[in-house]
Amino acid sequence: MSEAQQVRRELADLLHDRVVQVLAHLRLELEFVERHGGDDVEALRAELRRLSTTAAGALEEVRDAMEELREASR
Amino acid sequence: MTVGPTRSTGRRPVRVVIADDHTLVRQSLIKLVEAEPGFEVIGDVDRGDAVVDAVTRGVPDIVLLDISMPNLDGIEVASELRRSSPEARILFLTAHDDDATVRRAVGIGADGYVSKTASTGELLQALRTVAAGGSFLSPSIARRVMEMASGREDEPARSLTEREMEILRLIATGMRPTDVAERLFLSVKTVKNHLTSIYAKLGVQTAAQAVAEAYRLGLVTTQQER
Numbered sequence: 001m002s003e004a005q006q007v008r009r010e011l012a013d014l015l016h017d018r019v020v021q022v023l024a025h026l027r028l029e030l031e032f033v034e035r036h037g038g039d040d041v042e043a044l045r046a047e048l049r050r051l052s053t054t055a056a057g058a059l060e061e062v063r064d065a066m067e068e069l070r071e072a073s074r
Numbered sequence: 075m076t077v078g079p080t081r082s083t084g085r086r087p088v089r090v091v092i093a094d095d096h097t098l099v100r101q102s103l104i105k106l107v108e109a110e111p112g113f114e115v116i117g118d119v120d121r122g123d124a125v126v127d128a129v130t131r132g133v134p135d136i137v138l139l140d141i142s143m144p145n146l147d148g149i150e151v152a153s154e155l156r157r158s159s160p161e162a163r164i165l166f167l168t169a170h171d172d173d174a175t176v177r178r179a180v181g182i183g184a185d186g187y188v189s190k191t192a193s194t195g196e197l198l199q200a201l202r203t204v205a206a207g208g209s210f211l212s213p214s215i216a217r218r219v220m221e222m223a224s225g226r227e228d229e230p231a232r233s234l235t236e237r238e239m240e241i242l243r244l245i246a247t248g249m250r251p252t253d254v255a256e257r258l259f260l261s262v263k264t265v266k267n268h269l270t271s272i273y274a275k276l277g278v279q280t281a282a283q284a285v286a287e288a289y290r291l292g293l294v295t296t297q298q299e300r
Contacts, residue, residue, distance in 0.1 A: 002248045004282070016142065020169040021096040024190045028102035031194035036109055054098070 007072045014065050022058040026051055087114040088205040091128050093148070094140035094167070095120045099190070103138065103167075110198055113205075122146030129159050136185075136204055141168040141175060149175075152182045165204045167197070174292035176218050186210035233275050239293065241268050246285045246294040 029051055037044055090107050092115060094100040100118055107113050116132040119125055122143040129137055137155060141148035152164050165186040166179050179187055188200040189212040200210040211219060234242065244254045251269065255262045273279060276287045288294045 002250075005248050005285075008282075016169055017096075020190060021099050024169070025096075025098035025102050028099070028106055028194060028197075032102070032106055032109070035194065 003072070007069060011065065011069065014061070018058060018061055022054060026055060085112070087112055088136060088201070089114055089116045089132065089134040090136045090138055090201070091116060091125070091132055091134040092118040092138045093120075093122070093125045093128075093143065093151070094118075094138075095143045096140070099140075106194060106197070107138075107201065110201070113201065122148065122151045125151045126154050126158055129155060129162055133159075134162055136163045136165055136201065138165050138167055138201070141166055141170050141179065149178050149182055152179075152184055156182065163204050163207075165200055165210070171212075171215055171218065172290060172292070173218060173222065174289070176215060177222065177292055180219060180222075187215050188212045189214055234272065234293075238268055238272050238275070241265060242272055242284060242288050243294050245269070245281055246288055 029047075033044065033047060037047075090113055092100055092103050092107065094103065097120065100120065104115050104118055107115050116134055117128045119128050120143075123145040125137065125139065125146075137152075139148045139152060143151070146154075148166060148168065152166070155162055155164060163185040164182075165188060166184050167188050167190060168175070168179075169190040171189055176187070186200050186204045186209060188197055188210065191214075192200075192212050196212065200212075203210040240258070241254055244257060245251075249257070251265045252262055254260075255265045258265070269281065269284075272284055276284055278284050278287055285294075
């Protein structure tokens with residue numbers, strides 16, 4: 001496998017294993033809050049903070065992967 | 075946040091086993107299904123080779139099955155379940171919606187196929203439909219299946235000659251035209267002429283695009299490449 005194909009494979013794996021999974025998780029969780037959130041504002045805030053932390057972690061991973069791709073394409 | 079599911083009365087809940095190696099998604103699915111009236115999660119696993127055992131022990135009505143899992147992929151698991159627990163209904167939930175995967179999944183005779191990009195509403199609709207004995211395909215997947223059935227997606231594949239298919243498969247393994255020429259005892263110029271014809275038939279401009287299109291059409295698979 002060429003270096004370019006290796007990089008594409010790693011990018012596809014990252015998208016499948018991390019990005020799609022985290023986005024699917026966030027969507028399910030946010031829609032769950034919409035359906036079953038209830039009236040407890042503090043509990044809702046805590047849940048949103050948890051989801052925000054998850055999203056931030058995924059963003060960090062995507063940013064690192066973009067940096068690696070830039071390095072590989074130089 | 076605490077949310078208690080409201081059980082339907084008088085009827086046994088639909089028993090579900092969830093198999094997904096991605097912990098975050100699996101946890102969300104458990105929470106979602108548990109909160110749905112009339113449904114109960116009786117087990118969850120994170121490896122393909124653990125599904126058959128969980129199904130044999132729990133005897134669920136539905137197995138919500140991710141396709142990409144370690145040790146044994148979801149399609150192989152479904153194939154095994156068809157033999158060992160034919161009464162269990164199988165609903166694939168997956169991020170894979172390329173033609174080759176859809177073709178394999180449909181070939182197993184699964185009861186449903188729902189995309190991981192689907193909304194909660196669509197996922198619950200899929201569970202209810204399959205629980206009621208019906209079949210469910212996400213709209214994006216249904217479109218692919220209809221194209222396959224009508225033969226439209228196979229048109230470029232049918233027009234490729236045997237030699238062009240051979241060259242395309244070698245290019246997909248990462249070979250350069252010079253490597254392909256050496257392997258097939260052809261001149262580099264002949265290989266490049268074949269490539270020009272392949273690109274035209276697939277409607278692409280580069281080798282990378284041709285390889286991507288070959289994967290999309292299921293002309294080459296990851297197994298072939300390795």
